[in-house]
Amino acid sequence: MSSQSDVAPAGASTEACAVRVVDAEKVAIVSAAMPGAETIAELAQVFGLLSDPGRLRVITALLEGGEMCVCDIAASCGHSESAVSHALRLLRANRVVRVRRAGRMAYNRLDDSHVRMLLDLALTHVGHGEDGT
Numbered sequence: 001m002s003s004q005s006d007v008a009p010a011g012a013s014t015e016a017c018a019v020r021v022v023d024a025e026k027v028a029i030v031s032a033a034m035p036g037a038e039t040i041a042e043l044a045q046v047f048g049l050l051s052d053p054g055r056l057r058v059i060t061a062l063l064e065g066g067e068m069c070v071c072d073i074a075a076s077c078g079h080s081e082s083a084v085s086h087a088l089r090l091l092r093a094n095r096v097v098r099v100r101r102a103g104r105m106a107y108n109r110l111d112d113s114h115v116r117m118l119l120d121l122a123l124t125h126v127g128h129g130e131d132g133t
Contacts, residue, residue, distance in 0.1 A: 052087075054077075054087055057079065058073055061077055068109075095111050098110070
């Protein structure tokens with residue numbers, strides 16, 4: 001009697017790949033260009049931060065509004081100030097957002113042009129599918 005692990009999915013070959021590397025030169029080039037494990041982990045963390053809709057609203061508010069205080073971000077996003085403060089704390093800890101203090105007020109902005117460029121590209125990518133171009 002065969003177990004579930006012995007059954008191949010429909011359309012899948014049950015034979016093992018006879019060749020482990022088809023284009024050794026390309027594999028060498030790609031392997032040399034591959035970022036290190038620590039860099040990959042940091043990238044995953046940044047993309048993880050960007051995967052939350054609430055944080056994305058905060059980031060988009062800063063993308064559109066530039067430097068903003070927590071209460072203005074909350075009003076723009078439709079979130080509570082507490083939720084926005086929590087999101088900003090995570091974003092600051094991961095160098096996505098920077099804060100400037102002026103007396104008792106704290107103004108947040110995107111940390112650098114790389115963050116802005118990444119978000120602009122992501123918005124363009126998402127919009128690309130909407131208009132059919």
